[in-house]
Amino acid sequence: MSLTVSRTVLSLSLLALFTYTLLAGLDMPFRASMLPVLASGLALPLTLLAIYIEWKTDNDTKNQADDSSGDLAVSESEVSVDAFRRVRYFFVWFVCLIACAHLLGFLIGLPLMVLIYLLAHREPLKLSIFLSFMVLVILYGGFQKGLVLPLPEGILTMMLFGG
Amino acid sequence: MNTWDAVWAGLIHILEPTAFLYMMLGIVISSTLVALPGIGSKTAIALLLPLAFTLDKFEAICLIVSVWAVSNTANSITSILFAVPGGSGSQATILDGYPMARNGEASRALSAAFTSSALGGIFGAIVLAISLPVLKPLVILLGPPEFFVLILFGIAMVSTLSGKNKAKGLVIGILGLLVSSVGIHLVSGIPRFTFGNLTLMDGLNLIPVTIGLFAIPELISLVASGSSISKMELNNLDSGRRQGMRDSLTHWWLVIRSSLVGVWVGMIPGLGSSVADWFAYGHARATEKGAEETFGKGDVRGVIAVDSATNAKEGGSLIPTLAFGIPGSSTLALVFGGLLIVGVKPGKEILTTHLDVTFSFIWLLIIASVITSLLCIIFIKPLAKATQVRPTLLVPVICAVSLVGAFANSNNFGDIIVMATFGVFGYWLRLHGWPRPPLLLGLVLGPEAERHLWTSYQLYEWEFVLRPITGSLLILLILILGWPTLKALFAKLQQGEQV
Numbered sequence: 001m002s003l004t005v006s007r008t009v010l011s012l013s014l015l016a017l018f019t020y021t022l023l024a025g026l027d028m029p030f031r032a033s034m035l036p037v038l039a040s041g042l043a044l045p046l047t048l049l050a051i052y053i054e055w056k057t058d059n060d061t062k063n064q065a066d067d068s069s070g071d072l073a074v075s076e077s078e079v080s081v082d083a084f085r086r087v088r089y090f091f092v093w094f095v096c097l098i099a100c101a102h103l104l105g106f107l108i109g110l111p112l113m114v115l116i117y118l119l120a121h122r123e124p125l126k127l128s129i130f131l132s133f134m135v136l137v138i139l140y141g142g143f144q145k146g147l148v149l150p151l152p153e154g155i156l157t158m159m160l161f162g163g
Numbered sequence: 164m165n166t167w168d169a170v171w172a173g174l175i176h177i178l179e180p181t182a183f184l185y186m187m188l189g190i191v192i193s194s195t196l197v198a199l200p201g202i203g204s205k206t207a208i209a210l211l212l213p214l215a216f217t218l219d220k221f222e223a224i225c226l227i228v229s230v231w232a233v234s235n236t237a238n239s240i241t242s243i244l245f246a247v248p249g250g251s252g253s254q255a256t257i258l259d260g261y262p263m264a265r266n267g268e269a270s271r272a273l274s275a276a277f278t279s280s281a282l283g284g285i286f287g288a289i290v291l292a293i294s295l296p297v298l299k300p301l302v303i304l305l306g307p308p309e310f311f312v313l314i315l316f317g318i319a320m321v322s323t324l325s326g327k328n329k330a331k332g333l334v335i336g337i338l339g340l341l342v343s344s345v346g347i348h349l350v351s352g353i354p355r356f357t358f359g360n361l362t363l364m365d366g367l368n369l370i371p372v373t374i375g376l377f378a379i380p381e382l383i384s385l386v387a388s389g390s391s392i393s394k395m396e397l398n399n400l401d402s403g404r405r406q407g408m409r410d411s412l413t414h415w416w417l418v419i420r421s422s423l424v425g426v427w428v429g430m431i432p433g434l435g436s437s438v439a440d441w442f443a444y445g446h447a448r449a450t451e452k453g454a455e456e457t458f459g460k461g462d463v464r465g466v467i468a469v470d471s472a473t474n475a476k477e478g479g480s481l482i483p484t485l486a487f488g489i490p491g492s493s494t495l496a497l498v499f500g501g502l503l504i505v506g507v508k509p510g511k512e513i514l515t516t517h518l519d520v521t522f523s524f525i526w527l528l529i530i531a532s533v534i535t536s537l538l539c540i541i542f543i544k545p546l547a548k549a550t551q552v553r554p555t556l557l558v559p560v561i562c563a564v565s566l567v568g569a570f571a572n573s574n575n576f577g578d579i580i581v582m583a584t585f586g587v588f589g590y591w592l593r594l595h596g597w598p599r600p601p602l603l604l605g606l607v608l609g610p611e612a613e614r615h616l617w618t619s620y621q622l623y624e625w626e627f628v629l630r631p632i633t634g635s636l637l638i639l640l641i642l643i644l645g646w647p648t649l650k651a652l653f654a655k656l657q658q659g660e661q662v
Contacts, residue, residue: 003594003595006591006594006595007595010591010592010595010597014334014338017338018338018341021341021356024355024356028353028355029351029353031348031350031351031617032348032350032351032353032355034613034616034617034620035340035341035344035609035612035613035616036341036344036355036356038616039337039340039341039344040337040341042333042337043334043337043338043341046330046333046334046337047330047334049330050328050330050331050333050334053328053330053331054328054331054596057328078384078387078388082389083387083388083389084387086386086387086389087383087386087387089386090382090383090386090558091587093559094562094583094586097562097563097566098566098579098580098583101566101576101579102576106566106567106570110563110566110567111563113559113563114559114560114563117555117558117559118555118556118559121555123555123556127556131556131559131560134560135560135563135564138564139563139567143567143571147571149567149571149574150574151567151570152570152576
């Protein structure tokens, strides 16, 4: 998907979202609908205005963050073909990270996925094992024991070994 | 006890060896814990409350207040180094602190942040001390309509963070308000935009949304660029440290103005201490010379403004807490609880017969801020070097810790999905130049805005906008928003006349 298409989809999604919240708000009792209706009613024309301004000043800011947008600007190296390929791989890994945390539990899933990421990026084996172990130490020692935060066990590990 | 006796006694109480030791313990615990994403000062205080129960009154005050007072200083570390906000008060630090770290100026950014933090803390404490006799009429002057318009002001401030296309900032700010309305409406019990999902019924929490909006897109950015956070050689770390301290002192007027913004926001109960940083950033961006061009790209003034305000607001937020027993924030509500445990009851008593306790608070704000900043400045070198680490080592570790940070907030796996969703959305916004900060501001201010809107409507119907202060604030708000357009229009008219 090209950046222009992606940008158009984002603008249209915002318009669709505000239209939905306005219509859904109108169906709610007055007390609950005040903020959603007021906010959506303001947001719809403002979104159209923002799209119009963007379209008008499109030539020099195309596919770039507005340099003075008060947010962190996107650099050239982040919008290259190679960069998007790396981002795609990252997304796959990130989804697996969440899935592993859910299936294997935080204490097994997260260090395991850290290890896989490091090895996939050709980091030295010893360093990869050390860092994964450090993640385990932070999770177990810092969060589970230190902060008494019960980290959830995985669905799969519970099925295999019991809760 | 007269005021000067109370000032002296307040200092003596916290300089007692055991009390001082508990203050140091509080500083170390707070600085360590708040550096972990998702673990804020609230968690730290909650963990320490059972210990406070066993201590003498001033020892407990030293422990609890120091944990709370210094949390904003250490919060800046992860914000500047990794764009991962340590807590809700350090979100705006990312905007200029992180680009500075990327430009090899991590040491300067950290040093400026810590120095401004200390100066802001001192300033906030002094304002608290001075304002004790005159605060009551000030807070009573504001009713729900004024609070509502002040919140709209907050949203309007974000439009100044949105560069040329201010409409984008407003749209995202309003989106934040809508995001805040997700969940069961507390007054009517109506589920709003929940789609029957249990996680959404509870509403969207600030921590997973913050981590998602800021940390995940920056991690993606690191992956995309394939280089370490700092793409340049780290400049001489010692000179960076000195430069950062000099920056804060050189921009003393900005420190004072931002601190005033912080105190002002802090002293309004419920407005939320987590918005002081945005207000200060917006103020600095609107008033500092050349800020429109340089802010967001690594301007040290952006860091100075935010960090002075975040620490100064603590002094401000103590004003309603001590004077009226109205905690200025949820963290202060915990501090309040801790004080009650050890027999200190905020309100009239603490300002009259126990004035020494009030001054112990003020001294603690000053001393703890200075000690924390000094400690942080000492450890700048290893911190700054972290920005040189390869992204392949940083990304998976920060991702894993962020995941737990999002979960730790409410022990709910659904928050991880919220974090991931906002991570993707934040990346999308960033890619196309839609500013992300206004969303957070809207989310933070949303519940208060709705509450004040409803109360105002109940009291005056829509005529609440015609009340003197409310009306004046609204006109000012419209002028702020419309000023650039009006200015351009006047310029065109003048040109036309000349032709």
